[in-house]
Amino acid sequence: MTLPVLFCAALIAMGSGPHLTQAASASDVAEFDKGFAAVQEATHTFRADITQTLHLEGLDRPITSVGTLCYASPDKLLIRFSQPAGEWMLVNGSQVAIQKQGKPLERRDLSVEGRSASHAASLLDFFHADPARWHHDFDVSMTRNGGLLYVHLKPWMTPTATAQGVQEIVTTLQLPGYDILEMNVTINAGNSVDYQFTHGARNVALDPALFTIPTP
Amino acid sequence: MAEPRPESRLGRLVTLLVIPAVLVLGAWSLATLRFQTELLPLFPQNLDSVQTLKKAQVSIMSESQIIAVAKPGTNPGWPALAKLAEKLRGQPGIAGAQVGLGAKGSPAEWLAGMIAALPAPRFAEIQKALAPAAVADRLHDTLDDMSGAVDENGMARLHFDPLRLNEIIFPRPGANPLADSLTLPPVLTIEPDHPLKTFGADQQFVAQVRAALAAQSAGLSPRPEFLLTGEPAITADISKHMKRDIVVMLAFTIALTSLAFWFTYRSLMPLLWIVVAQILAVLCAAVAARMVFTQVNVLSIGFSSILIGVGMDYCILVYHFFAQPGELNLHEWRGLRRAIWLSSVTTAATFGILYFSSFPGLRQLAVLVGVGLIATAFFATTFLARLLARRRPHAPRWLLPVSDRCARFLSRHRLAFRIGAGAIVLAVVALARPLSHFAFYDPSVEQLEPSSLEPYQAEKLLESQAPQIPAEDFVGGDADANRQAWQPVDVATMRAEFTQAGFDASWSTPTAQVVDVLNRWHADAIDLTGQARASAAWVQLRADLNRTAVRDFQRLSLFMLAIVLVLCFVAHRSARLVALNFIALTLSLLILALLLYASDTSMTLLSLLCIPLMIGLVIDYSLHILLALEHAQGDLVDAARHLAVPVLLTGTASLIGFTAPMLSSQPALQNFGNVMDLGTIAAVTSGLILLPALYGRLKKP
Numbered sequence: 030m031t032l033p034v035l036f037c038a039a040l041i042a043m044g045s046g047p048h049l050t051q052a053a054s055a056s057d058v059a060e061f062d063k064g065f066a067a068v069q070e071a072t073h074t075f076r077a078d079i080t081q082t083l084h085l086e087g088l089d090r091p092i093t094s095v096g097t098l099c100y101a102s103p104d105k106l107l108i109r110f111s112q113p114a115g116e117w118m119l120v121n122g123s124q125v126a127i128q129k130q131g132k133p134l135e136r137r138d139l140s141v142e143g144r145s146a147s148h149a150a151s152l153l154d155f156f157h158a159d160p161a162r163w164h165h166d167f168d169v170s171m172t173r174n175g176g177l178l179y180v181h182l183k184p185w186m187t188p189t190a191t192a193q194g195v196q197e198i199v200t201t202l203q204l205p206g207y208d209i210l211e212m213n214v215t216i217n218a219g220n221s222v223d224y225q226f227t228h229g230a231r232n233v234a235l236d237p238a239l240f241t242i243p244t245p
Numbered sequence: 246m247a248e249p250r251p252e253s254r255l256g257r258l259v260t261l262l263v264i265p266a267v268l269v270l271g272a273w274s275l276a277t278l279r280f281q282t283e284l285l286p287l288f289p290q291n292l293d294s295v296q297t298l299k300k301a302q303v304s305i306m307s308e309s310q311i312i313a314v315a316k317p318g319t320n321p322g323w324p325a326l327a328k329l330a331e332k333l334r335g336q337p338g339i340a341g342a343q344v345g346l347g348a349k350g351s352p353a354e355w356l357a358g359m360i361a362a363l364p365a366p367r368f369a370e371i372q373k374a375l376a377p378a379a380v381a382d383r384l385h386d387t388l389d390d391m392s393g394a395v396d397e398n399g400m401a402r403l404h405f406d407p408l409r410l411n412e413i414i415f416p417r418p419g420a421n422p423l424a425d426s427l428t429l430p431p432v433l434t435i436e437p438d439h440p441l442k443t444f445g446a447d448q449q450f451v452a453q454v455r456a457a458l459a460a461q462s463a464g465l466s467p468r469p470e471f472l473l474t475g476e477p478a479i480t481a482d483i484s485k486h487m488k489r490d491i492v493v494m495l496a497f498t499i500a501l502t503s504l505a506f507w508f509t510y511r512s513l514m515p516l517l518w519i520v521v522a523q524i525l526a527v528l529c530a531a532v533a534a535r536m537v538f539t540q541v542n543v544l545s546i547g548f549s550s551i552l553i554g555v556g557m558d559y560c561i562l563v564y565h566f567f568a569q570p571g572e573l574n575l576h577e578w579r580g581l582r583r584a585i586w587l588s589s590v591t592t593a594a595t596f597g598i599l600y601f602s603s604f605p606g607l608r609q610l611a612v613l614v615g616v617g618l619i620a621t622a623f624f625a626t627t628f629l630a631r632l633l634a635r636r637r638p639h640a641p642r643w644l645l646p647v648s649d650r651c652a653r654f655l656s657r658h659r660l661a662f663r664i665g666a667g668a669i670v671l672a673v674v675a676l677a678r679p680l681s682h683f684a685f686y687d688p689s690v691e692q693l694e695p696s697s698l699e700p701y702q703a704e705k706l707l708e709s710q711a712p713q714i715p716a717e718d719f720v721g722g723d724a725d726a727n728r729q730a731w732q733p734v735d736v737a738t739m740r741a742e743f744t745q746a747g748f749d750a751s752w753s754t755p756t757a758q759v760v761d762v763l764n765r766w767h768a769d770a771i772d773l774t775g776q777a778r779a780s781a782a783w784v785q786l787r788a789d790l791n792r793t794a795v796r797d798f799q800r801l802s803l804f805m806l807a808i809v810l811v812l813c814f815v816a817h818r819s820a821r822l823v824a825l826n827f828i829a830l831t832l833s834l835l836i837l838a839l840l841l842y843a844s845d846t847s848m849t850l851l852s853l854l855c856i857p858l859m860i861g862l863v864i865d866y867s868l869h870i871l872l873a874l875e876h877a878q879g880d881l882v883d884a885a886r887h888l889a890v891p892v893l894l895t896g897t898a899s900l901i902g903f904t905a906p907m908l909s910s911q912p913a914l915q916n917f918g919n920v921m922d923l924g925t926i927a928a929v930t931s932g933l934i935l936l937p938a939l940y941g942r943l944k945k946p
Contacts, residue, residue, distance in 0.1 A: 051856065072308050081395070083391060083392070083395060085391070085404075085591070085748040086751065087404075087748060087750075087751040088388075088747055088748060088749070088752070089747040089748075090747055092388060092391050092392045093392070094392045094393045096393075107395065110393045110394060111393070112393075113389065113393040116393030116394040117394060118394040118395065120699050126637075127395075127396045127399075128394060129390070129393065129394055129396060130390075130393065135396060135398070135399075137398075140697065147397065148395060148397065149395070186366050217395065220400070222395055
């Protein structure tokens with residue numbers, strides 16, 4: 030684990046104490062909305078190394094994977110894994126493609142299933158932030174602890190699928206630059222995915238071909 | 246001088262006694278007659294495939310459960326459905342409710358059933374995968390599988406089947422229908438708190454379930470909308486539609502035949518009597534249905550309209566006789582009465598041919614129409630004749646001149662009509678290629694189902710959400726050998742392997758349940774091959790029914806042709822006239838072929854047997870016309886005066902009678918009516934229009 034990640038983790042652990050976090054006021058929320066939106070609007074591409082930790086109900090230990098996340102405004106997101114190698118998931122508009130090792134490519138159409146059926150699409154929704162859309166799609170609340178801002182997004186609609194659907198996304202941002210440190214996606218009760226971000230870089234050159242879903 | 250009466254004192258007494266008896270018994274029959282709402286009882290019960298499917302139906306689904314399937318886009322999610330099921334318990338009429346397809350359709354039994362029917366080598370692989378060391382290895386692979394790209398569907402699938410047994414059931418590189426579908430469909434199974442013994446009870450339970458679902462779903466997001474299926478819903482819905490069908494068909498037939506009669510004869514009171522006579526005949530058939538069968542099937546509900554359509558014949562002949570000017574000729578009346586009785590017995594016998602069909606559905610229809618036709622003849626020659634004799638009707642003046650003009654037109658242009666007959670033959674020759682590729686007969690069973698009704702829509706929805714498993718995959722599996730070969734797996738040891746690998750009971754339970762089912766199957770405590778047998782039987786059913794229908798069709802058509810040949814020889818004693826009868830028959834079959842092709846209509850397993858009926862119909866018409874022409878020494882005008890209007894009106898009434906079933910909600914009946922209508926058009930065209938033109942000794946007008 031890299032030093033910044035450990036540092037962030039320590040900060041998060043510290044910040045999780047109820048005496049240290051404080052709910053942001055309505056005016057703060059509006060300010061953070063505006064601030065984050067401004068940063069994201071200026072972000073055309075984003076790349077970061079990620080550590081993904083999957084917590085599944087009934088498993089006594091989490092499952093960890095490592096990879097890189099790439100985002101291209103407005104609607105493309107790719108997570109390519111180095112551990113395990115060869116796996117990736119890609120969101121391009123309403124199309125989602127998931128490549129597992131030794132498995133055929135799985136494609137999903139979110140215009141049919143709904144965006145909350147894929148947590149990757151929910152991640153993309155976070156990156157493509159604009160306050161009006163956020164507040165339309167999510168119940169947004171924020172807490173702040175010193176230089177860390179925790180953004181809680183809960184979809185307004187109850188998940189429609191039986192086993193899938195995102196229940197909440199909690200993102201930890203470093204103020205004042207709104208750098209993303211961590212995202213925790215609760216898929217459903219007991220099942221969640223943590224993403225820890227390191228080496229985040231905005232507006233880097235990304236090959237558009239990265240986001241092309243291979244034709245069958 | 247008093248008019249001679251067409252009926253003796255004894256006959257009058259009998260009629261007076263019969264009518265109240267028919268009214269009382271008819272009312273009792275209609276009140277107590279049950280509806281047979283399923284398709285399987287229509288098919289030959291001695292077929293193995295039918296028997297297997299009947300047993301499978303009972304073993305797969307309870308007879309009293311309602312299955313509620315959430316419509317697409319209204320699924321509130323598994324936890325919400327579970328809460329809804331909890332709230333439903335104890336609501337009026339509801340004893341229990343659960344998410345999923347109930348105990349008889351549990352996913353564990355379903356998956357175990359699929360494993361049981363595997364070919365022996367793949368079954369052995371399953372056994373190998375359940376050995377303790379293999380379980381540990383597979384669980385380790387499963388953990389690897391869950392790292393990397395998060396596939397929500399894959400995770401749900403692995404939670405249900407962490408040992409990935411589905412990959413052995415459907416090995417690569419072939420498609421795996423289970424891959425996308427191990428999440429359970431949004432379904433509730435609801436049990437009644439009382440036995441469902443009548444249609445009323447079924448309908449009440451369905452209404453209670455609907456009310457409870459509507460009330461308890463309030464507040465869920467999205468609010469679920471359910472389609473109901475299961476035995477009570479099917480029975481309630483189909484019986485409701487069958488009742489509606491009977492009323493619609495009867496109203497349609499009575500209204501249109503009455504309109505056709507009134508348009509021709511402009512006579513209102515006699516029309517009312519005719520309708521009463523026909524309703525009495527329908528009640529007689531209902532009494533027969535109640536006494537002989539206790540229930541009517543989806544095909545037989547068409548009997549009343551067919552009966553009124555075909556039986557109108559006798560009423561028209563009686564009316565026509567009494568509408569003739571001058572004094573009643575009792576001698577002629579006796580002749581007509583004998584002819585009507587003979588005709589009713591002959592037509593009933595024509596329908597009676599269906600009694601020798603292997604399909605119970607058609608046998609029932611044959612009995613009801615047969616009894617009804619004889620009853621129509623009885624009421625037409627007694628009740629109706631007495632009323633018409635008392636108050637003589639008058640045929641409209643325009644009727645005979647119009648009939649004469651038509652007959653003269655036909656005589657004058659007989660060459661054109663002969664060319665028309667030739668054109669039909671040429672058309673068939675010219676269209677030989679497309680006709681030979683056209684599916685005149687479609688043996689599929691699915692098209693007989695009333696698929697537009699809610700319970701069938703719900704079943705389709707359920708099927709669409711279940712894995713699309715090709716039935717052929719499990720036909721001819723090694724179930725018996727597999728049962729013997731199965732080495733019981735210790736469920737506790739297997740669970741311990743799961744725990745050691747870091748998986749808790751929520752991960753091990755589904756597999757443990759499947760293994761437990763397989764263990765019980767090995768110990769002969771449970772039958773797992775019902776589903777596979779049902780799949781095999783369903784594939785077999787189509788072939789069985791096809792074979793039976795074609796055999797019936799050949800047997801009954803030949804039988805009918807033989808009878809017709811004998812009847813024609815007895816009637817004509819002339820090879821020339823018999824040949825003419827058969828030319829009319831051939832022409833009508835060619836016309837029917839063209840009509841089926843033009844209207845893109847295929848005959849079904851059941852309507853295939855319209856062909857023997859049509860043979861009888863054509864010969865009936867052609868025999869009458871040829872006898873009349875012989876009697877009138879080739880004078881078509883004279884022959885038509887006695888026959889054209891009644892035969893044309895009879896044909897029209899028959900058309901109406903066979904059109905009515907097309908308004909029903911039963912595809913089997915709709916197709917039967919459609920094919921019989923086309924057959925009647927072919928028979929009238931051939932027998933009444935083309936045959937006189939082909940009669941060689943036609944006098945020039």
